[in-house]
Amino acid sequence: MSDFSLLRAEDRATFTQAFESLAAAIAAGPTGPGPALAGRPEGLFVRATPTPLAEAVEELLSEILPRAARADHPRAFGFVPAPASPISRLGDLLTSAFNPHAGAWPQAAGPLSVERALIRWMASAAGLPVTAGGLFVSGGSSANLTALVAAREDKLPEGRLRDGVAYVSGETHASVQKALRVIGVAADRVRVVATDDRLAMDVGELARAIAADRAAGLIPFVAVATAGSTRAGAVDPLPEIADICARENVWMHVDGAFGASALLSPAHRGLLEGIGRADSLAWDAHKWLFQTYGCGALLVRDEAALRRAFVIGPDYLQDAEPDEGDVNFWDLGPEMTRPARALKLWLTLRTMGADAMGEAVAHGFRLAEWAEDEISGTPGWRVLSPARMAIVTFRFEEDGLDAETLDAVNRAAARRLLEDGFAMVGTTWISGVLGLRICALHPEATERDMRETVRRLDRFARNAAGLSAPR
Numbered sequence: 001m002s003d004f005s006l007l008r009a010e011d012r013a014t015f016t017q018a019f020e021s022l023a024a025a026i027a028a029g030p031t032g033p034g035p036a037l038a039g040r041p042e043g044l045f046v047r048a049t050p051t052p053l054a055e056a057v058e059e060l061l062s063e064i065l066p067r068a069a070r071a072d073h074p075r076a077f078g079f080v081p082a083p084a085s086p087i088s089r090l091g092d093l094l095t096s097a098f099n100p101h102a103g104a105w106p107q108a109a110g111p112l113s114v115e116r117a118l119i120r121w122m123a124s125a126a127g128l129p130v131t132a133g134g135l136f137v138s139g140g141s142s143a144n145l146t147a148l149v150a151a152r153e154d155k156l157p158e159g160r161l162r163d164g165v166a167y168v169s170g171e172t173h174a175s176v177q178k179a180l181r182v183i184g185v186a187a188d189r190v191r192v193v194a195t196d197d198r199l200a201m202d203v204g205e206l207a208r209a210i211a212a213d214r215a216a217g218l219i220p221f222v223a224v225a226t227a228g229s230t231r232a233g234a235v236d237p238l239p240e241i242a243d244i245c246a247r248e249n250v251w252m253h254v255d256g257a258f259g260a261s262a263l264l265s266p267a268h269r270g271l272l273e274g275i276g277r278a279d280s281l282a283w284d285a286h287k288w289l290f291q292t293y294g295c296g297a298l299l300v301r302d303e304a305a306l307r308r309a310f311v312i313g314p315d316y317l318q319d320a321e322p323d324e325g326d327v328n329f330w331d332l333g334p335e336m337t338r339p340a341r342a343l344k345l346w347l348t349l350r351t352m353g354a355d356a357m358g359e360a361v362a363h364g365f366r367l368a369e370w371a372e373d374e375i376s377g378t379p380g381w382r383v384l385s386p387a388r389m390a391i392v393t394f395r396f397e398e399d400g401l402d403a404e405t406l407d408a409v410n411r412a413a414a415r416r417l418l419e420d421g422f423a424m425v426g427t428t429w430i431s432g433v434l435g436l437r438i439c440a441l442h443p444e445a446t447e448r449d450m451r452e453t454v455r456r457l458d459r460f461a462r463n464a465a466g467l468s469a470p471r
Protein backbone atom coordinates (compact mmCIF):
# COMPACT_ATOMS: atom_id res chain seq x y z
CA MET A 1 0.00 0.00 0.00
CA SER A 2 1.37 3.41 -0.85
CA ASP A 3 2.14 5.85 1.93
CA PHE A 4 0.00 8.93 1.34
CA SER A 5 0.96 10.88 4.46
CA LEU A 6 2.08 14.44 3.69
CA LEU A 7 5.48 14.01 5.32
CA ARG A 8 6.74 10.44 5.17
CA ALA A 9 8.67 9.11 8.15
CA GLU A 10 11.83 8.39 6.13
CA ASP A 11 11.92 12.01 4.91
CA ARG A 12 11.78 13.69 8.32
CA ALA A 13 15.52 14.03 8.85
CA THR A 14 16.03 15.50 5.36
CA PHE A 15 13.18 17.90 6.03
CA THR A 16 14.95 19.31 9.08
CA GLN A 17 18.33 19.43 7.34
CA ALA A 18 16.83 21.29 4.38
CA PHE A 19 15.85 24.14 6.69
CA GLU A 20 19.28 24.23 8.26
CA SER A 21 21.12 24.45 4.95
CA LEU A 22 18.59 26.98 3.72
CA ALA A 23 19.42 29.34 6.56
CA ALA A 24 23.11 29.18 5.61
CA ALA A 25 22.36 29.77 1.93
CA ILE A 26 20.14 32.78 2.66
CA ALA A 27 22.73 34.35 4.91
CA ALA A 28 25.51 33.77 2.33
CA GLY A 29 23.58 35.46 -0.51
CA PRO A 30 24.02 34.97 -4.26
CA THR A 31 27.40 34.60 -5.96
CA GLY A 32 26.49 36.64 -9.04
CA PRO A 33 23.66 38.56 -10.68
CA GLY A 34 22.93 36.03 -13.43
CA PRO A 35 21.84 32.39 -13.32
CA ALA A 36 24.52 30.08 -11.93
CA LEU A 37 23.64 27.45 -14.57
CA ALA A 38 22.66 27.84 -18.22
CA GLY A 39 20.01 25.88 -20.13
CA ARG A 40 16.95 24.03 -18.97
CA PRO A 41 16.74 21.24 -16.45
CA GLU A 42 15.89 17.87 -18.03
CA GLY A 43 13.74 14.96 -16.91
CA LEU A 44 12.28 16.50 -13.78
CA PHE A 45 8.66 15.71 -14.54
CA VAL A 46 6.17 14.51 -11.94
CA ARG A 47 6.27 10.74 -11.40
CA ALA A 48 3.42 8.48 -10.32
CA THR A 49 5.61 6.99 -7.62
CA PRO A 50 7.41 8.84 -4.79
CA THR A 51 10.88 10.29 -5.08
CA PRO A 52 12.82 10.44 -1.79
CA LEU A 53 12.71 13.96 -0.37
CA ALA A 54 16.52 14.19 -0.25
CA GLU A 55 16.70 13.53 -3.99
CA ALA A 56 13.93 15.98 -4.90
CA VAL A 57 15.40 18.73 -2.71
CA GLU A 58 18.77 18.15 -4.35
CA GLU A 59 17.12 18.49 -7.80
CA LEU A 60 15.56 21.77 -6.73
CA LEU A 61 18.80 23.14 -5.32
CA SER A 62 21.19 21.94 -7.99
CA GLU A 63 19.14 21.79 -11.19
CA ILE A 64 16.17 24.13 -10.95
CA LEU A 65 16.82 27.12 -8.70
CA PRO A 66 20.37 27.84 -10.02
CA ARG A 67 18.77 28.42 -13.44
CA ALA A 68 17.26 31.73 -12.34
CA ALA A 69 18.79 35.20 -12.32
CA ARG A 70 19.63 36.56 -8.87
CA ALA A 71 17.84 39.90 -8.76
CA ASP A 72 18.92 40.10 -5.12
CA HIS A 73 22.62 40.40 -5.96
CA PRO A 74 24.03 43.84 -5.04
CA ARG A 75 25.02 44.43 -8.68
CA ALA A 76 21.79 43.19 -10.28
CA PHE A 77 20.80 46.46 -11.95
CA GLY A 78 18.33 45.20 -14.58
CA PHE A 79 14.52 45.60 -14.52
CA VAL A 80 13.50 46.52 -10.98
CA PRO A 81 15.82 44.36 -8.90
CA ALA A 82 14.64 42.58 -5.77
CA PRO A 83 17.22 43.00 -3.04
CA ALA A 84 15.11 41.02 -0.59
CA SER A 85 16.31 41.15 2.98
CA PRO A 86 17.19 37.87 4.72
CA ILE A 87 14.66 38.87 7.38
CA SER A 88 11.94 39.08 4.72
CA ARG A 89 12.84 35.54 3.66
CA LEU A 90 12.56 34.38 7.24
CA GLY A 91 9.18 36.10 7.51
CA ASP A 92 8.12 34.38 4.30
CA LEU A 93 9.15 30.98 5.65
CA LEU A 94 7.39 31.55 8.95
CA THR A 95 4.24 32.72 7.21
CA SER A 96 4.23 29.70 4.91
CA ALA A 97 4.95 27.44 7.85
CA PHE A 98 1.81 28.59 9.69
CA ASN A 99 -0.15 29.33 6.50
CA PRO A 100 -2.84 31.62 7.96
CA HIS A 101 -5.96 32.27 5.89
CA ALA A 102 -5.73 36.05 5.79
CA GLY A 103 -8.98 36.83 4.00
CA ALA A 104 -11.14 37.30 7.09
CA TRP A 105 -10.71 38.51 10.67
CA PRO A 106 -12.27 35.57 12.46
CA GLN A 107 -9.80 33.33 10.64
CA ALA A 108 -6.64 35.29 11.39
CA ALA A 109 -7.06 38.30 13.66
CA GLY A 110 -3.33 38.46 14.44
CA PRO A 111 -2.03 38.57 10.86
CA LEU A 112 -4.88 40.83 9.73
CA SER A 113 -4.22 43.33 12.53
CA VAL A 114 -0.59 43.53 11.45
CA GLU A 115 -1.44 43.98 7.77
CA ARG A 116 -4.02 46.61 8.60
CA ALA A 117 -1.57 48.51 10.80
CA LEU A 118 0.98 48.44 7.98
CA ILE A 119 -1.59 49.72 5.49
CA ARG A 120 -2.40 52.59 7.88
CA TRP A 121 1.29 53.33 8.37
CA MET A 122 1.93 53.43 4.61
CA ALA A 123 -1.19 55.54 4.02
CA SER A 124 -0.05 57.99 6.64
CA ALA A 125 3.45 58.15 5.08
CA ALA A 126 1.75 59.04 1.80
CA GLY A 127 -0.33 61.75 3.49
CA LEU A 128 -3.65 60.01 2.85
CA PRO A 129 -6.49 60.85 5.27
CA VAL A 130 -7.81 58.67 8.13
CA THR A 131 -10.54 57.30 5.86
CA ALA A 132 -7.80 55.56 3.90
CA GLY A 133 -7.41 51.80 3.78
CA GLY A 134 -6.42 49.08 1.41
CA LEU A 135 -4.80 45.71 1.29
CA PHE A 136 -1.70 43.79 0.31
CA VAL A 137 -1.86 42.13 -3.08
CA SER A 138 0.60 40.12 -5.16
CA GLY A 139 2.36 43.16 -6.67
CA GLY A 140 2.06 46.33 -8.70
CA SER A 141 0.04 44.78 -11.53
CA SER A 142 -2.62 43.51 -9.11
CA ALA A 143 -2.62 46.80 -7.20
CA ASN A 144 -3.18 48.76 -10.42
CA LEU A 145 -5.92 46.37 -11.50
CA THR A 146 -7.71 46.49 -8.16
CA ALA A 147 -7.52 50.31 -8.11
CA LEU A 148 -8.95 50.57 -11.61
CA VAL A 149 -11.91 48.38 -10.67
CA ALA A 150 -12.62 50.78 -7.79
CA ALA A 151 -12.27 53.78 -10.13
CA ARG A 152 -14.67 52.26 -12.66
CA GLU A 153 -17.26 51.43 -10.00
CA ASP A 154 -16.97 54.87 -8.41
CA LYS A 155 -16.98 57.07 -11.48
CA LEU A 156 -18.84 55.30 -14.27
CA PRO A 157 -22.62 55.14 -14.15
CA GLU A 158 -24.18 51.69 -14.72
CA GLY A 159 -24.21 50.79 -18.40
CA ARG A 160 -21.75 53.51 -19.50
CA LEU A 161 -18.53 51.47 -19.57
CA ARG A 162 -18.17 52.00 -23.32
CA ASP A 163 -18.10 55.77 -22.75
CA GLY A 164 -15.49 55.76 -19.98
CA VAL A 165 -12.08 57.21 -20.88
CA ALA A 166 -8.78 56.57 -19.08
CA TYR A 167 -5.67 58.78 -19.27
CA VAL A 168 -2.13 57.45 -19.09
CA SER A 169 1.22 58.59 -20.51
CA GLY A 170 3.92 56.94 -22.57
CA GLU A 171 5.78 56.32 -19.30
CA THR A 172 2.88 54.51 -17.62
CA HIS A 173 3.72 50.89 -16.78
CA ALA A 174 2.27 48.30 -19.17
CA SER A 175 0.37 46.67 -16.31
CA VAL A 176 -2.00 49.65 -16.38
CA GLN A 177 -2.84 49.10 -20.05
CA LYS A 178 -3.34 45.43 -19.25
CA ALA A 179 -5.58 46.27 -16.28
CA LEU A 180 -7.68 48.61 -18.42
CA ARG A 181 -8.17 45.80 -20.90
CA VAL A 182 -9.13 43.40 -18.12
CA ILE A 183 -11.76 45.76 -16.69
CA GLY A 184 -13.32 46.21 -20.13
CA VAL A 185 -11.99 49.60 -21.25
CA ALA A 186 -11.49 49.45 -25.01
CA ALA A 187 -8.15 50.55 -26.50
CA ASP A 188 -9.87 53.47 -28.24
CA ARG A 189 -10.90 54.80 -24.83
CA VAL A 190 -7.34 55.03 -23.51
CA ARG A 191 -5.57 58.35 -24.12
CA VAL A 192 -1.79 58.31 -24.04
CA VAL A 193 -0.93 61.84 -22.93
CA ALA A 194 2.41 63.24 -24.12
CA THR A 195 5.36 63.67 -21.77
CA ASP A 196 7.81 66.57 -21.49
CA ASP A 197 11.60 66.45 -21.67
CA ARG A 198 11.71 65.08 -18.11
CA LEU A 199 9.38 62.27 -19.23
CA ALA A 200 6.64 63.65 -16.95
CA MET A 201 3.03 63.90 -18.07
CA ASP A 202 2.14 67.13 -19.89
CA VAL A 203 -0.73 68.41 -17.74
CA GLY A 204 -1.87 70.95 -20.31
CA GLU A 205 -2.42 68.11 -22.77
CA LEU A 206 -4.17 66.06 -20.07
CA ALA A 207 -6.62 68.92 -19.43
CA ARG A 208 -7.23 69.39 -23.15
CA ALA A 209 -7.81 65.69 -23.74
CA ILE A 210 -10.34 65.53 -20.89
CA ALA A 211 -12.18 68.60 -22.23
CA ALA A 212 -12.31 67.16 -25.75
CA ASP A 213 -13.66 63.82 -24.52
CA ARG A 214 -16.31 65.51 -22.40
CA ALA A 215 -17.34 67.66 -25.36
CA ALA A 216 -17.73 64.44 -27.36
CA GLY A 217 -20.15 63.04 -24.75
CA LEU A 218 -17.66 60.63 -23.21
CA ILE A 219 -16.93 60.20 -19.47
CA PRO A 220 -13.35 60.78 -18.35
CA PHE A 221 -13.12 58.50 -15.31
CA VAL A 222 -9.52 57.79 -14.35
CA ALA A 223 -6.12 59.41 -14.78
CA VAL A 224 -3.08 57.32 -13.92
CA ALA A 225 -0.07 59.28 -12.71
CA THR A 226 3.29 57.61 -12.21
CA ALA A 227 5.51 58.24 -9.20
CA GLY A 228 8.78 56.73 -10.34
CA SER A 229 8.54 55.34 -13.86
CA THR A 230 10.11 51.98 -14.57
CA ARG A 231 12.09 53.27 -17.52
CA ALA A 232 13.69 56.36 -16.02
CA GLY A 233 12.34 57.05 -12.51
CA ALA A 234 10.24 59.94 -13.82
CA VAL A 235 7.59 61.45 -11.58
CA ASP A 236 4.46 63.03 -13.04
CA PRO A 237 3.37 66.47 -11.74
CA LEU A 238 1.15 65.09 -9.00
CA PRO A 239 -0.28 68.36 -7.58
CA GLU A 240 -1.37 69.59 -11.02
CA ILE A 241 -2.86 66.22 -11.95
CA ALA A 242 -4.70 66.20 -8.60
CA ASP A 243 -6.12 69.68 -9.37
CA ILE A 244 -7.39 68.53 -12.76
CA CYS A 245 -8.87 65.31 -11.35
CA ALA A 246 -10.64 67.19 -8.54
CA ARG A 247 -12.06 69.73 -10.96
CA GLU A 248 -13.15 67.12 -13.47
CA ASN A 249 -14.43 64.46 -11.06
CA VAL A 250 -11.86 61.99 -12.37
CA TRP A 251 -10.34 59.26 -10.15
CA MET A 252 -6.62 59.87 -9.63
CA HIS A 253 -4.61 56.67 -9.39
CA VAL A 254 -0.89 56.94 -8.68
CA ASP A 255 1.33 54.06 -9.72
CA GLY A 256 4.06 54.30 -7.12
CA ALA A 257 4.77 50.57 -7.30
CA PHE A 258 8.43 51.40 -7.66
CA GLY A 259 8.89 54.99 -6.48
CA ALA A 260 6.54 55.43 -3.52
CA SER A 261 9.25 54.04 -1.23
CA ALA A 262 10.96 57.44 -1.54
CA LEU A 263 8.31 58.59 0.93
CA LEU A 264 10.35 56.93 3.67
CA SER A 265 13.45 59.01 2.97
CA PRO A 266 13.11 62.50 4.51
CA ALA A 267 15.62 63.82 1.98
CA HIS A 268 13.60 62.58 -1.00
CA ARG A 269 9.93 62.52 -0.08
CA GLY A 270 9.52 66.08 -1.41
CA LEU A 271 9.79 64.61 -4.92
CA LEU A 272 6.39 63.03 -4.35
CA GLU A 273 4.56 66.13 -3.23
CA GLY A 274 0.87 65.82 -3.99
CA ILE A 275 0.82 62.00 -3.71
CA GLY A 276 -1.52 62.26 -0.71
CA ARG A 277 -4.21 63.72 -2.94
CA ALA A 278 -4.54 60.48 -4.90
CA ASP A 279 -7.71 58.41 -4.78
CA SER A 280 -5.53 55.32 -4.89
CA LEU A 281 -1.86 54.47 -4.75
CA ALA A 282 0.04 51.31 -5.72
CA TRP A 283 3.21 50.79 -3.64
CA ASP A 284 5.21 47.59 -3.86
CA ALA A 285 7.16 46.25 -0.94
CA HIS A 286 8.83 43.62 -3.14
CA LYS A 287 10.65 46.35 -5.01
CA TRP A 288 12.22 49.07 -2.88
CA LEU A 289 11.17 47.87 0.58
CA PHE A 290 13.41 44.83 0.32
CA GLN A 291 10.78 42.08 0.40
CA THR A 292 10.57 38.75 -1.36
CA TYR A 293 8.09 38.60 -4.23
CA GLY A 294 4.36 38.67 -3.75
CA CYS A 295 4.17 41.79 -1.59
CA GLY A 296 2.50 44.85 -3.08
CA ALA A 297 0.18 47.32 -1.40
CA LEU A 298 -2.88 49.10 -2.72
CA LEU A 299 -3.90 52.13 -0.67
CA VAL A 300 -7.15 53.98 -1.31
CA ARG A 301 -8.20 57.37 -0.03
CA ASP A 302 -11.59 56.07 1.04
CA GLU A 303 -11.64 52.40 1.99
CA ALA A 304 -15.41 52.37 1.48
CA ALA A 305 -14.79 52.76 -2.26
CA LEU A 306 -13.04 49.38 -2.29
CA ARG A 307 -15.87 47.81 -0.33
CA ARG A 308 -18.42 49.18 -2.77
CA ALA A 309 -16.42 47.70 -5.62
CA PHE A 310 -15.83 44.25 -4.15
CA VAL A 311 -18.33 43.20 -1.43
CA ILE A 312 -20.60 40.37 -2.54
CA GLY A 313 -21.43 38.69 0.79
CA PRO A 314 -22.53 35.13 0.01
CA ASP A 315 -24.42 33.33 2.83
CA TYR A 316 -21.76 30.62 3.25
CA LEU A 317 -19.33 33.27 4.53
CA GLN A 318 -21.74 34.66 7.12
CA ASP A 319 -19.88 33.04 10.02
CA ALA A 320 -16.80 35.10 9.22
CA GLU A 321 -18.21 38.61 9.60
CA PRO A 322 -15.68 41.06 11.09
CA ASP A 323 -16.35 43.01 14.28
CA GLU A 324 -17.33 46.65 14.08
CA GLY A 325 -14.32 48.67 12.85
CA ASP A 326 -12.51 45.64 11.43
CA VAL A 327 -12.52 44.64 7.79
CA ASN A 328 -12.26 41.39 5.89
CA PHE A 329 -9.68 41.73 3.14
CA TRP A 330 -11.81 39.51 0.90
CA ASP A 331 -14.23 42.45 0.80
CA LEU A 332 -11.56 44.83 -0.52
CA GLY A 333 -10.24 42.96 -3.53
CA PRO A 334 -10.82 40.07 -5.92
CA GLU A 335 -9.24 37.33 -3.79
CA MET A 336 -11.03 35.31 -1.17
CA THR A 337 -8.31 33.04 0.19
CA ARG A 338 -5.11 35.01 0.43
CA PRO A 339 -1.80 34.55 2.25
CA ALA A 340 -0.74 37.01 4.95
CA ARG A 341 1.55 38.72 2.47
CA ALA A 342 2.93 41.44 4.70
CA LEU A 343 4.03 39.60 7.83
CA LYS A 344 7.51 39.49 6.32
CA LEU A 345 7.39 43.26 5.79
CA TRP A 346 6.36 43.68 9.41
CA LEU A 347 9.23 41.46 10.57
CA THR A 348 11.68 43.46 8.46
CA LEU A 349 10.44 46.85 9.67
CA ARG A 350 10.15 45.70 13.25
CA THR A 351 13.75 44.51 13.37
CA MET A 352 15.25 47.21 11.16
CA GLY A 353 13.28 50.23 12.27
CA ALA A 354 11.59 52.60 9.83
CA ASP A 355 14.45 55.12 9.94
CA ALA A 356 16.99 52.58 8.71
CA MET A 357 14.54 51.55 5.99
CA GLY A 358 14.41 55.20 4.89
CA GLU A 359 18.22 55.32 4.88
CA ALA A 360 18.37 52.16 2.79
CA VAL A 361 16.00 53.78 0.27
CA ALA A 362 18.13 56.94 0.20
CA HIS A 363 21.16 54.75 -0.59
CA GLY A 364 19.52 53.78 -3.91
CA PHE A 365 19.43 57.45 -4.90
CA ARG A 366 23.14 57.77 -4.15
CA LEU A 367 24.05 54.64 -6.11
CA ALA A 368 22.46 56.00 -9.29
CA GLU A 369 24.14 59.36 -8.71
CA TRP A 370 27.56 57.73 -8.44
CA ALA A 371 26.91 55.85 -11.68
CA GLU A 372 25.83 59.06 -13.39
CA ASP A 373 28.94 60.83 -12.17
CA GLU A 374 31.16 58.10 -13.59
CA ILE A 375 29.28 58.09 -16.92
CA SER A 376 29.53 61.86 -17.24
CA GLY A 377 33.28 61.69 -16.69
CA THR A 378 33.87 58.89 -19.22
CA PRO A 379 34.56 60.08 -22.80
CA GLY A 380 32.23 58.64 -25.44
CA TRP A 381 29.25 58.20 -23.12
CA ARG A 382 26.06 60.27 -22.85
CA VAL A 383 23.55 60.36 -20.00
CA LEU A 384 20.08 59.90 -21.52
CA SER A 385 18.12 60.50 -18.32
CA PRO A 386 19.83 61.68 -15.14
CA ALA A 387 19.85 59.77 -11.84
CA ARG A 388 16.28 59.85 -10.57
CA MET A 389 14.76 57.48 -8.08
CA ALA A 390 17.75 55.10 -8.22
CA ILE A 391 17.63 54.89 -12.04
CA VAL A 392 20.00 56.31 -14.62
CA THR A 393 19.97 55.65 -18.37
CA PHE A 394 22.91 56.23 -20.69
CA ARG A 395 24.48 55.30 -23.99
CA PHE A 396 27.86 54.70 -25.55
CA GLU A 397 27.98 57.24 -28.35
CA GLU A 398 31.52 57.52 -29.60
CA ASP A 399 31.86 59.83 -32.62
CA GLY A 400 32.20 58.25 -36.02
CA LEU A 401 29.83 55.30 -35.49
CA ASP A 402 26.35 55.21 -37.00
CA ALA A 403 23.23 54.76 -34.87
CA GLU A 404 22.72 51.12 -35.82
CA THR A 405 26.28 50.20 -34.90
CA LEU A 406 25.97 52.09 -31.64
CA ASP A 407 22.75 50.22 -30.79
CA ALA A 408 24.51 46.91 -31.38
CA VAL A 409 27.53 48.03 -29.35
CA ASN A 410 25.40 49.10 -26.38
CA ARG A 411 23.53 45.80 -26.43
CA ALA A 412 26.81 43.89 -26.67
CA ALA A 413 28.25 45.81 -23.72
CA ALA A 414 25.28 44.84 -21.53
CA ARG A 415 25.51 41.20 -22.64
CA ARG A 416 29.26 40.97 -22.02
CA LEU A 417 28.93 42.54 -18.60
CA LEU A 418 26.54 39.77 -17.61
CA GLU A 419 28.75 37.07 -19.15
CA ASP A 420 31.63 38.58 -17.21
CA GLY A 421 29.55 37.94 -14.08
CA PHE A 422 30.26 41.30 -12.49
CA ALA A 423 26.90 43.01 -12.89
CA MET A 424 23.67 43.00 -14.82
CA VAL A 425 22.34 46.13 -16.54
CA GLY A 426 19.33 46.34 -18.84
CA THR A 427 18.57 48.12 -22.08
CA THR A 428 15.70 50.51 -22.71
CA TRP A 429 14.46 53.17 -25.10
CA ILE A 430 14.51 56.80 -23.98
CA SER A 431 12.69 59.17 -26.34
CA GLY A 432 13.38 56.84 -29.25
CA VAL A 433 17.05 56.23 -28.42
CA LEU A 434 18.36 52.87 -27.23
CA GLY A 435 20.28 53.09 -23.99
CA LEU A 436 21.56 51.12 -21.05
CA ARG A 437 19.69 51.33 -17.78
CA ILE A 438 20.85 50.93 -14.21
CA CYS A 439 18.32 50.56 -11.44
CA ALA A 440 20.31 50.26 -8.21
CA LEU A 441 18.53 49.48 -4.97
CA HIS A 442 20.75 47.16 -2.97
CA PRO A 443 21.77 48.55 0.44
CA GLU A 444 25.07 46.65 0.17
CA ALA A 445 26.06 47.99 -3.25
CA THR A 446 28.88 50.53 -3.03
CA GLU A 447 30.23 53.56 -4.85
CA ARG A 448 33.04 51.34 -6.11
CA ASP A 449 30.50 48.87 -7.54
CA MET A 450 28.84 51.67 -9.50
CA ARG A 451 32.03 53.16 -10.88
CA GLU A 452 33.50 49.76 -11.76
CA THR A 453 30.28 48.77 -13.56
CA VAL A 454 30.56 51.83 -15.80
CA ARG A 455 34.30 51.22 -16.37
CA ARG A 456 33.67 47.64 -17.44
CA LEU A 457 30.82 48.74 -19.72
CA ASP A 458 33.20 51.21 -21.33
CA ARG A 459 35.75 48.47 -21.89
CA PHE A 460 33.18 46.07 -23.36
CA ALA A 461 31.60 48.76 -25.55
CA ARG A 462 34.97 49.84 -26.98
CA ASN A 463 35.88 46.26 -27.54
CA ALA A 464 32.59 45.52 -29.33
CA ALA A 465 33.07 48.65 -31.47
CA GLY A 466 36.57 47.54 -32.44
CA LEU A 467 38.09 50.56 -30.73
CA SER A 468 41.16 49.32 -28.94
CA ALA A 469 42.01 50.70 -25.53
CA PRO A 470 40.07 53.32 -23.63
CA ARG A 471 41.55 56.77 -24.01
Ligand SMILES: Cc1ncc(COP(=O)(O)O)c(C=O)c1O
Pocket residue numbers: 080138139140141142173175228229230255256257258259284296
Ligand atom coordinates in the same frame (compact mmCIF):
# COMPACT_ATOMS: atom_id res chain seq x y z
C1 LIG B 1 5.95 51.54 -12.00
C2 LIG B 1 5.56 50.09 -12.00
N1 LIG B 1 4.26 49.74 -11.93
C3 LIG B 1 3.85 48.46 -11.92
C4 LIG B 1 4.76 47.44 -12.01
C5 LIG B 1 4.28 46.01 -12.01
O1 LIG B 1 4.57 45.44 -10.77
P1 LIG B 1 4.57 43.84 -10.57
O2 LIG B 1 5.65 43.34 -11.46
O3 LIG B 1 4.87 43.71 -9.12
O4 LIG B 1 3.24 43.33 -10.93
C6 LIG B 1 6.12 47.73 -12.10
C7 LIG B 1 7.12 46.65 -12.22
O5 LIG B 1 8.29 46.88 -12.37
C8 LIG B 1 6.54 49.09 -12.07
O6 LIG B 1 7.84 49.44 -12.15
